[in-house]
Amino acid sequence: MPYLLADTHVKTNEQYQILIRWVHKLAEDDDVILLGDILDFTKTPFMELEYVVSDFDHPHIYYIYGNHDIITKELGFKCYDQLKYDGILFEHGHRFEALLRSTGFITPEEYNEMYKRVCYELNTDNILAKISLRIRRSIIHVKRNFNRRSMSRELFKHISKIRNIVVGHTHYELYSKTKRVLICDDAKIPDLQISGKTTTKNKPIGYYLRTDTFDIEKFELNTRSDIRPALNAKRKCLHSKS
Numbered sequence: 671m672p673y674l675l676a677d678t679h680v681k682t683n684e685q686y687q688i689l690i691r692w693v694h695k696l697a698e699d700d701d702v703i704l705l706g707d708i709l710d711f712t713k714t715p716f717m718e719l720e721y722v723v724s725d726f727d728h729p730h731i732y733y734i735y736g737n738h739d740i741i742t743k744e745l746g747f748k749c750y751d752q753l754k755y756d757g758i759l760f761e762h763g764h765r766f767e768a769l770l771r772s773t774g775f776i777t778p779e780e781y782n783e784m785y786k787r788v789c790y791e792l793n794t795d796n797i798l799a800k801i802s803l804r805i806r807r808s809i810i811h812v813k814r815n816f817n818r819r820s821m822s823r824e825l826f827k828h829i830s831k832i833r834n835i836v837v838g839h840t841h842y843e844l845y846s847k848t849k850r851v852l853i854c855d856d857a858k859i860p861d862l863q864i865s866g867k868t869t870t871k872n873k874p875i876g877y878y879l880r881t882d883t884f885d886i887e888k889f890e891l892n893t894r895s896d897i898r899p900a901l902n903a904k905r906k907c908l909h910s911k912s
């Protein structure tokens with residue numbers, strides 16, 4: 671029964687340390703699935719973020735990469751594109767975005783390539799390359815200028831046909847127990863505002879998922895408290911079954 675954390679978009683070393691502390695606390699208790707866009711190499715050059723590859727090499731930690739951390743595999747992380755866990759498909763979900771009406775002009779491969787290039791070119795010292803990158807990023811931004819909620823709805827419709835699937839990416843939660851489909855909200859760690867855009871009044875959210883019943887329970891990530899809130903959520907979730 672995994673804990674789920676999606677879209678933390680870690681950009682600083684301080685945020686990284688807090689994230690890792692949390693992930694390891696949760697991993698002491700149960701499996702933890704990181705649903706992509708955990709580290710953000712499109713905002714912070716990978717040369718500057720002091721990540722430690724072995725932090726994620728843990729029997730209870732499953733790192734699935736998203737579009738903002740699409741280069742983790744190449745950086746040596748033990749990570750996944752998709753994960754089948756208890757019959758449920760877990761992935762970040764950005765590949766579906768390319769197939770949606772709102773972004774229909776781009777293939778999933780082009781989409782991935784675009785993000786990969788940004789991740790690598792962000793490390794450059796070449797001023798011309800930097801300007802070119804900034805222009806291209808603004809184009810991406812214009813192209814992707816849509817409402818998260820409507821994107822989430824469109825994506826939900828799309829993946830409902832698949833069923834038994836859990837994704838992140840939209841930062842907007844949609845959930846159907848009967849269809850066994852969950853789009854996770856982004857996990858926010860308070861004080862540090864890891865994720866810029868919020869859709870749930872800054873509530874820091876992680877999920878605990880019962881893979882058999884597809885029940886979810888949400889918990890807060892609080893830098894000042896310990897793992898208790900998460901464990902309480904877990905207990906409540908287990909209890910709701912009986």
Ligand SMILES: [Mn+2]
Pocket residue numbers: 707736737738762764839840
């Ligand atoms: Mn994403």
